Amino acid sequence: MIAKPHITCILNPIAGRGKAKHILAGLEQALKNSSLNYSFHVTTGRGDATILARNASVESSIVVAIGGDGTVNEVACGVMGTNAALAVMSEGSGNDFGRMVDAPKNAKSLLSLLENPSFKKFDSGLIRLTHEDGSVDDRMFFNTVGLGFDAAVAKKVSLIQWMRGIPLYLTALLQTLAGYQPHFLTVTRNNETWQKNYFLLCVGNGKWEGGGFMLTPNALPDDGLFEVCGVTGDNILKVVPILPLVMTGKHLGKNHIESFDTASLIISSEKGFPVHGDGEIFGWKVKKTEIRINPGSLKVVVPHN
Numbered sequence: 001m002i003a004k005p006h007i008t009c010i011l012n013p014i015a016g017r018g019k020a021k022h023i024l025a026g027l028e029q030a031l032k033n034s035s036l037n038y039s040f041h042v043t044t045g046r047g048d049a050t051i052l053a054r055n056a057s058v059e060s061s062i063v064v065a066i067g068g069d070g071t072v073n074e075v076a077c078g079v080m081g082t083n084a085a086l087a088v089m090s091e092g093s094g095n096d097f098g099r100m101v102d103a104p105k106n107a108k109s110l111l112s113l114l115e116n117p118s119f120k121k122f123d124s125g126l127i128r129l130t131h132e133d134g135s136v137d138d139r140m141f142f143n144t145v146g147l148g149f150d151a152a153v154a155k156k157v158s159l160i161q162w163m164r165g166i167p168l169y170l171t172a173l174l175q176t177l178a179g180y181q182p183h184f185l186t187v188t189r190n191n192e193t194w195q196k197n198y199f200l201l202c203v204g205n206g207k208w209e210g211g212g213f214m215l216t217p218n219a220l221p222d223d224g225l226f227e228v229c230g231v232t233g234d235n236i237l238k239v240v241p242i243l244p245l246v247m248t249g250k251h252l253g254k255n256h257i258e259s260f261d262t263a264s265l266i267i268s269s270e271k272g273f274p275v276h277g278d279g280e281i282f283g284w285k286v287k288k289t290e291i292r293i294n295p296g297s298l299k300v301v302v303p304h305n
Contacts, residue, residue, distance in 0.1 A: 004036070005037065006037050007036055007039075007061065008038065008039050008040075008060040008064065009027075009031065009040045009064040009066060010053060010063065010064065010071070010075055011042050011066040012049060012070075012071040013042055013043070015066070015070070016092045016093055017163075020066060020067050020091035020092075023091060023107070024042065028040055031107075031111070036111070050077045052078065053065075053074070053076075053084075054079075054082075055078075056084070057082035062301055063084050063085070063086060063087070065087070066089040067091050068091065068092015068094055069095065069098075069279040070280045071092065072142065072143075073097075073142060079298070080140070080297055081297070083299075084299070086298060086301065087110075088101055088103040091105075094210065094211040094212075095211070096143050096209050097142060097278065099206075100208070101300060101302050116304065117301045118301070119299055120222060120299075121222060121296040121298070121300070122205075122221040122222055122300045123205055123222060123223070123295050124205070124297045125140065125205055125294070126140060126141075126291070126292055126293075126294060127140075127275070128289065129275060129283050129288075130286065131285060132286070141278050142221075143204075144202055144277070145202070145276070145277045145291060146200060146202045146209060146277075147200065147273055147274070147275050147289065148183050148199055148201060148273055149176065149200040150200045150202060150209065150215070151274035151281065152176045153169065153172045154172075154210075154276040154280070154281060155276075155284070156175050156176050157169060169212075173210070180236055183197070183198055183269055184198075184270070185267055185269050186267070186268045189260070189262045189265050190262065190264075197234045198231065199233065201231075202216055202230075203227075203265060204227045204229065206219055206221055209279070210279075214247065214248060215229045215251075216228070217249025217252065218249075224263060224293060225293065226293055227260075228261070228265065229259050230259070238255070238256060242254050266288070266289070267288070267291075268287060268289070272284070272285025275289060
């Protein structure tokens, strides 16, 4: 008899403002009642999911991230470069990576996915950040990196504890708008360099960020390219009318919007700017970012077509 593949589930109990904690007992019971060969872990702190996923990838063919985009990022960092595949159950506040893979939102759907998985190879992104204090660090991202306004929104999101989903991100967006100033950025792509004021630059491996905003609606996670969306200008009032269009990806081609594809990008500024990756703050006063794509570097569980 051939042994069934082993699956490891990693749940972040504080994901979704504690929403994930409330499904823990029911999910464990559903797994016990299934025929799956599995183990189950609950994280206890930041970075825990990466360590658990790296260890699990030795014996598991699939490692499941149960939480939001931050949990997905940590688990993906753990399984990338191994033979294990990433699966996702959406239990966070934004769940933007989950949208990309049509991730299950309940135990029944998760079991169905795991019992009959299909796989794809996704790209990932590497960003090297040079901070205002001169320190340098590398971070991985799997959905989007945002510079400027959307990073400031991500920080505001982390401070609002009583909301989830689109209402949370809309509230944070409106709170961030007041008095927000653009950043004068130097951007280099394929040996072409330009400078201008940006309210934000979003580098997308996936279509969605911020709980469902389609800033990069044409991004594909397996084509070897990022889609980049920039919102330019120096007057936030001229940009505000465009914001509702971002919900459906209809903002491309409008005034103050630029979009292009690239496999690498360098962004710098004399003054530090905020940066987030997959919804988590990577740096608040960053002077330079160097971003490049790693094609086909992450094995992901996706539904059958």
